[in-house]
Amino acid sequence: MSDIQKEPSMLLQKRLLADHFDALARAPEEGKKVVYTFVPGNLNELVRSFDLLPVLPEINALQSGMRKLSGGYIAEAEKHGHSEDVCTYVKCDIGMLRKGNIGPTGKRLPKPDLLLLSYTGCFTFMKWFELLREEYDCPVAMLHVPYQADGRIDPHQRDYVVQQLRSEVIPKLEQVSGKKFDEERLRSMLRLSAKAEDDLVWVLESARNVPSPIDAYFGGVYYIGPIFSAFRGTPEGIEYYATLRREIEERVAKREGPITPDGQLENERYRLVVEGPPNWTSFREFWHMFYEEDAVVVASTYTKVGGLYDTGFRHDPDHPLETLADYCLGCYTNLGLPARVALLERYIRDYKADGLLINSVKSCNSFSVGQLLMLRELEQRTGVPGAFIESDLVDPRYFSAANIKNRIESYLQMLDQKRQSKVAS
């Protein structure tokens, strides 16, 4: 399909990613060292301050999903004894590895020199890197990030993370890179992070406008791409978010709706908040279901898995390790359920949403367990009706397009009826 609409910032992002994967492909011959790590609680600035290159297996998995390769990779992993019941990101990654570890741009990914296991918001991460540890002969740095069960960070939790950074993570980064930790360099990168974070928050909050200039879920996953991955704390990251912000400012000024792959959404009819990750194998089809109905997602929680900035957090160069700890502790899935509900409630109100949709993915217990209760609670608290659909991240067997489409259509009809009866009364 050649007539897919793209925003200029999207093209810029594509270039950034391509350059990064090129650099990764060249890493072995250029003698650059590579760190595999996860999106939530990633320590990009710290890793980059040692001139190490990050690889994020979740990004590879979702890209494999979008390129329709994940089904084959998952089958490969299951053939080698991985259970059908477990997270498909893990299996997609293992399958990709077994098939030669060819990354999203068609180039081979280098082997890790270090597995940086940031255990933030999800228990499966630990098992994932234990599995990878069996495949590679390289050290592992474990960063255990405690859970915000009470929805707040206790000082001893922060201390625990900082101590691990000092005693476990930094020494291993030094060992792998052969460089000494340079706190000044880290600070200067954190400064860049904060700047990009300001722009990202501005962009996400632009969805408070009616009509919303962005789709904060389907479009949102592109907007978070650079900052959740290899570009937080880099000049490229700054450039991307400045470009994106200008683009959205223009759209706000013209009162234009979001750009979707099928064209601009011109007539916003429904404003939705979405909880849960998207499905990647049928991402475009899924988005199209919303586009057809003139439904716009105005806020989503998935865009907070790699950092919750819109509640005020910014990387703070004056307290470099403490700020990294707070960042890790604050990622969305590291919050207790009551705090997640409170955040969604705020989104529904602040973004004047008509509805709440939960996309519950089979893979992810971290997201999914408790979502039915969350839905009920939010309906009660806000009076906004909710809908629940089920799919998966990258396992195409669990995306039933007809069922999901039906569910979305009937849900939106119900919202319509509700609206009409309100007008009538």
Added chain:
Amino acid sequence: MTATLTDLLQLARSLHDDLDLTQVSKWKAAKPGRKAVGHMPIYVPRELIHAAGMLPVGVVGGGDRLEIIRGDAYFQSYICRIPRSTIELALSGRLDVLDGMLFPSICDVIRNLSGMWRMLFPDRYVHYVDVPQNFDPAVGGQFWRRELETMRDDFARLSGHPVDDEDLRASIAVYNDNRAALRDLYRERSRRPWVFPLSEVYLLLRAGNVLPPEEHTQMLRAYLRQAPLDSSRREQDQSRVVLVGMFCEQPPHGLVVTLERAGCSAVDDDLLLGLRWLTRDVAVDGDPLSNLVDAYLTASASTASRYSPDGDRARWLLDSVKRNSAEGVVFCAPSFCDPALLDQPMLVAALDRAGIPHTEFKYAEDTGQFAVIREQAGTFSDSIRLWSTP
């Protein structure tokens, strides 16, 4: 008066079957003001609850005798059974006897269940027990100490009984006795599994969820004394296996019986690890919290939920196979159990490297049909015996 073996086993069975926790109610009623604190499986410092004069109660879901009426409305079909039956127990009032509930960091399901509990029962004490995955005394050790201090203070408030070091030392000693009895049971069972069959051992372990530890220790000791006196227990031609994967959602008793009937004698297992997660005695002298911390850092059982910093996921399993002269390993994990099922390929690979036979199947706590498992376990057991015949 000493109870007969039959009495003991009957008591254990009735405690296993008692979804209403009447044993706990009775214990509370015996003395005004008594309180009980429930906890999900594994990694909970029961000593602290005990030291506050409260009864620690292991909650392991509803098994195969609980009709799920409301629980299913809270969980998607692809989530294991234990959270839904536990919610069912709570919503049906069966856990009202518990004055608080602890959710240890076993997996994301139990973690999120702690939040659901807060939302559903805002007036009850709920605590998420965040167990460190860092084993450096100055880092993970300090964090765990802080967690223990928090719980000690919480339990003192909840019980109205301040917990001083003497109380805690006394409780550590009580649990050391219990751990020693459990270790003896496991050792004896490994020597003569036909005297201590899994179907009985399992019930005795389950009794430890609801009995005060002192009584549970007595029960174990009585069983250790009396089972060997039963002359009908004769050595059988069964294969010696280690069972892996049952550390959280518990198998129905029928499954355990099926394994036995299929010719598998368990010589080690990871059932109810919450009772046995510290593999040695905790030092009694000195600072009790430091002693508990040290025991966790240096002597906690390896499970799929605990990081292994040395990079050797399977060592404990290989050790167990060797120590217990096991002939094979049976992986039986709950369906949809991420920790157990993600762990399995690593353990399987290590067994393959070591040439140790294994078989795998899944269960749910309410599995009622055992024909397939029986067939599979039977074939496995036969094949092991065939191979091991000189």
